Amino acid sequence: MGIQDIIQGKKQWRAHMARVKALPPDYQIVYKEMQRYFFKVGPVDLPDGPLLPGIVDFFEEGAAAGRGVLELVGQDVAAFCDDLIKDSPTYADIYQESVSGKPGAAGK
Structure with missing residues (x-):
């Protein structure tokens, strides 16, 4: 990941958050709670995936x-x-896979 990728990612994130801020206040509250939940639960493709923009x-x-x-x-x-x-x-x-000892999980 180069510096240009980081800059582009920041621009995309800022544009995304500008869309969130344009939502009504109750939508913003629910979106932020959902975002917090997703960051905690952690879908693997969250940073690059379509989930958060799709919710907006x-x-x-x-x-x-x-x-x-x-x-x-x-x-x-x-x-x-x-x-x-x-x-x-x-x-x-x-x-869970890594601590359960399933085959192939230890090498990850």
Whole structure:
């Protein structure tokens, strides 16, 4: 990863966060909680994947339609997040494999 990649990544992140800040306040709160949850749970492809930008797209559409954020995600935001990443490998999964002693996990 070169310096240009780092600069480009920062530009993309800042543009992404500008989109989040343009959302209504209740959407921003839920997005930040979801983001915190994802950083904690750790889908492996989170930094480069389409998950966070996809959530912003989804929220922008919901806000434009005049719907409340909890109408979109439901009352249990963590369950909504879990559904989004249910088929994605997480760092927690990788860790569980390494401590369980499954074949091939020790070399990772």
